[in-house]
Amino acid sequence: MQIYLPIAELPINALLILAMGGAVGFLSGMFGVGGGFLMTPLLIFLGIPPAVAVGTQSTQVVASSVTGALAHWRRGTIDFKMGGVLLAGGIVGSVFGIFLFRLLKEIGQIDLTISVVYVVFLSIIGAMMMAESLRAMIAARRGDAPATGQGGHHSWIHGLPFKMRFRRSKLYISVIPPVLIGFFVGMLSAIMGVGGGFIIIPAMIYLLRMPTMMVIGTSLFQIVFVTAITGVMHAVENQAVDAMLALLLVVGAVVGAQYGVRTAARLRGEHLRALLAGIVLLMGMRLGWDLVTTPPDLYSVVDVAPHS
Incomplete structure (x- = not known):
């Protein structure tokens, strides 16, 4: 069933888009990510302009994250206090990212920037998560104590000022690292069209030392509001949101998100991290391949309207 996308300016198979949305929603509920790290490249592979893919994807991230966050709220696996601190930094970061996105679009470098940033971040984060999760699974089989958890030594974090107690996560740390993490994720959300789960989840697990299941729900809570703000700003500032898509x-x-939450409850934390790492690495390699291979169309014609 073909439909025409007015903003993207091309026809697309509606059933294929529905299936992609369901699959990414499933991953959102399962891993606590917004799914943008997967959906945005998939949309680009289908021929959607990168700027439109980024702007429109924000709306899908909101939807999948809301349903996933509600499911985790019912399970009691959201630290609302930590989520609020992350959100404060995320809002500022998303505003900064929107203006940076607009600048790159005006100078004609937004498509290349999106692809390069995806390749770099997906490859690095995926490799780090895969290595850690494999070590955790090997340690579990040997009966050793897990390498991750609350007992890591991060003296530089514990020495920072403005400490706050997060009772749900059993943490007493400075608010500076969560705010900075939120800012960085908010900026990436605006530039890459992602919820930032593939960044914020490893950061909360390995840097802040939050429990894995608490991290997933809290990540979704923060993603909902940051991506909602990002989507509205993309529509207003960049006219890059295709409502039909x-x-x-x-x-x-x-x-899809509801089924993902149910599946996540049946898996161990290190298994969840290994699965997510594998998906992240595959997407990074796919985008990297597209950057170095010859495109099917060597030339493109773009009608650039003069600024009034």
Whole structure:
């Protein structure tokens, strides 16, 4: 069933978009990520302009994250206090990212920037998560104490000022690292069209030392608000949100996220991290391949309207 996307300016198979939205929504509920790190490259592979893919993807991230966050709220696995601190930094970061996105678009470098940033971050984060999760699984088979948890030594973090107690996560740390993490993730959300789960989840597990299951729910809570703000700003500032494409993605994501939460409850934390790492690495390699291979169309014609 073909439909025409007015902002992306091309026809697309509606059933394919619904299926993609459902699959990414499933991953969102399962891993606590917004799914943008996967959906944005998939949309680009289908021929959607990168700027439109980034802007529209924000709406899908909101939908899948809302349903996933509600499910985790019912399970009691959201640290709202930590989520609020992350959100404060995320809002500032998303505003900064939107203006940076607009600048790159005006100078004609946004498509290349999006692809390069994806390759770099997906490759680095995926490799780090895979290495750690494999070590954790090997240690578990040997009966050794897990390498991750609350007992890591991060004296430089514990020495920072403005400490706050997060009772749900059993932490007493400075608010500076969560605010900075939120800022960075908010900026990436604006530039890459992602919720930032593939960044914020490893950061909360390995840097802040939060429990894995508490991290997933808290990540989704923060993603909901940051991506909602990002989506609105993309629509207003950059006119990069295709409503028809967004609707199809949202419908699929809402259904898929519920099944993802149920599946996550049956898996161990290190297994969840290994699966997420594998998906991240695959997407990074796929985008990297596209950067170095010859494109099917060597030339493109773009009609640039003069600024009034």
